[in-house]
Amino acid sequence: MSYCVNCGVELRESESHCPLCDTKVVNPRKPYNENAERAYPRRYDIVLPAENRMMTALLATILSFLPALTCVIVDYVISEKATWSLYVAIAMGVLWSFVLPPIVVRKHRDVISLLIGTISLSLGLWLIEKIVPVKGWFMSLALPIVICASFFILIIILAAKYVVFGVLKMMAFFFSFTALMVVVIEIVTDMYMDDNVQLQWSLIVFVPLVLVSLVMLVVERKKRVKDEMRKKFHI
Template structure:
């Protein structure tokens, strides 16, 4: 058995040069045999990419096993409380989020979004029912969820279909996050205090606006925009 002096790869008997780095092989004990079968396979093959369907099935099996295991444990421990319902519900919600797009590839983006939102809504509703919290569900969870559902897809749609630059997209995302924080605090305040008492959300909004200002300046000044493009490839 001999090895290439340059790259160290194992050499077949009678080869004239290294199959990897083409360094000539000079071995008086093993003369070159041009008719010897190739030591390494000559055909290049690629590992097949993981099928999306298989990945979806694997994820489904993982989430199903979590749900079943929690259910069985619940029957053994703390039987007076149906605690397995919470991890089980979360597993179903994650299954809708991650496994459904892999299993049903041609599903429309808007249907997916509706399905994802419904999964969150139903899961939170079931928790609210379990803890007798229908009031906070209707006046707190549903409005916050609706706000997020209105803002996030709009931002994604504008960025994707208007083909915004990275700078413009960052400005839009930051401003949307700021105003979403204000809306969330407004909903919480109206539910808890029946009045708007702005606090943490204004700090978030001001921080987002503060971050946007230099981005807007860079976007407006051609020399700065070119410098940013060169330095950060944007």
């Protein structure tokens, strides 16, 4: 038995080079033997990436709707009406609307996917409100949160795409926007609960996120100053 001198992987006699790091195998006691038993097949099949969008879309559709349909049928057979399975069907429909656009859409994929996802998530939540006993939460709680979240994600996508940011600046932007979103969610939740906005838990999230963003911006600044120094003084 030989072992690779570089990475220590166990080697068969049929290996002239380590399969992991390609280091040449040198073992005078166990020389390379072309005909020894191989650990894996010699032939490599090249798998060509099949760029068949329609086929993938069809597969995604089947994989989304088959479980939903199965659940509805099982539910109907057991209780003679669709109850719990409706939630599964709605969830799978929403999931499908998130999976499909990135496969089918070619231009402005992220923005279109976000738009379709937002519409379908809102529609899904509206349908759930129709079937649960507790009413009145969709318009005043779920929809504002979904729209806010989508709007924030849209801003982040557009910023990352069209505004030239460094990695640290982008992260600082992301964190401060998330902090802002958490506050908006608490405002919406408070309005829904008792029309009385009192910021509590969101501030606990807001403050550290903003602090982290500020630290990132400072570090970014420093790096810039360093780069300037390097350019000017050839350090």
